[in-house]
Amino acid sequence: MGCHLSLMGRRRYPSAMSLSHPHPIDSPAVLAWYDRHARDLPWRVSPQDRRDGVRPDPYRVWLSEVMLQQTTVAAVKAYFLRFTSLWPTVANLAAAPLDAVLREWAGLGYYARARNLHACAQAVVGDHGGVFPDTAAGLQTLPGIGAYTSAAIAAICFDERVAVLDGNLDRVLARYYALDVPVREAKDELRGALQLAVPVRAGDFAQAMMDLGATICAPRAAMCLVCPLHDGCEARAEGEPTRYPIKPVKAERPVRRGHAFVMRDASGDVYLQSRPAKGLLAGMTEVPTSDWTAEPGEPDFPVTAAWQRHGEVVHIFTHFRLELEVWSAVVPPDGLVNGWWSSPDALAGEALPTLFRKVLNLAGLDQA
DNA sequence: AAGTCGGGGGG
DNA sequence: CCCCCAGACTT
Incomplete structure (x- = not known):
């Protein structure tokens, strides 16, 4: 059974443990897969261009990451193009009236994001000289940038070797370790396991893992035969990968x-x-x-x-x-x-x- | 730790 | 109908 990432006992049982030695994630295999299969997205620098020295624009990465919070890539694309056309730099966005930002955000949902977006742009201009902080810790002090988004920007733009854990990764890792509790109860353990795998190409690795979750290790289907993590995946070994992640009980909707x-x-x-x-x-x-x-x-x-x-x-x-x-x-x-x-x-x-x-x-x- | 906060696409 | 999506913030 390898090492089930199990939370026996986090609260329910008196003794513990999870996974002090999670079996490793093969990041070279993931990067090799990404070099061939990376999605082409408006806010992304391809792995080839990256290797040639092209650096992602933190403004565009930040804008895309905020838009992508709980929102699909397909829904975001048009909004991203419209925003970057209207406001090509963080200074442009900071100078825009909030009303205009809300108007352009209309239809995308979670409108607190739009207010925080505007506040964040003004903080970057007003408190940071118009330059985004270059660490996850620094980024997380800004409005609307939490644990995930700060890590994503720091990895993608600055190759900070930080674990980037989003909904896709929750699923991929829950399967990889055959996690037998809802992800929410094991977030720290998953992050720790992922952290051990983050390579020098931290940004490409983060994007690779998200692409993997979006295209190979999808919610309702897992194409294990073409997955670079095939060999180490416990859910694949068990034979029914879509059994994971274990879902918490759903509340009824009044x-x-x-x-x-x-x-x-x-x-x-x-x-x-x-x-x-x-x-x-x-x-x-x-x-x-x-x-x-x-x-x-x-x-x-x-x-x-x-x-x-x-x-x-x-x-x-x-x-x-x-x-x-x-x-x-x-x-x-x-x-x-x-x-x-x-x-x-x-x-x-x-x-x-x-x-x-x-x-x-x-x-x-x-x-x- | 649990609730609040949108909307759309796909099975 | 159901689920889930590159989550953050409040209480």
């Missing part, structure tokens, strides 16, 4: 219900307002809604008008399901002073999260 009110003035403009600076969809643009509650309530219309019902929008957030009844009416503009009126043509440029684009769509306002 339902919240409410009403959304699309108000238009005589000229057809739509009434919009800003959400609070904290909490869900913080600082983004919305149409007015009722409170979102477990029980469906009667619509508390903001003004008296001939309200028309359009149907229901369903939107899935991470920890609850939202069902909004969508209403619209032509209203007199009196009393609506907290927000602003937007022409239908201008909606595409508003900082509207996907939820409210769905609402506007259902009310008959076509979005680009």
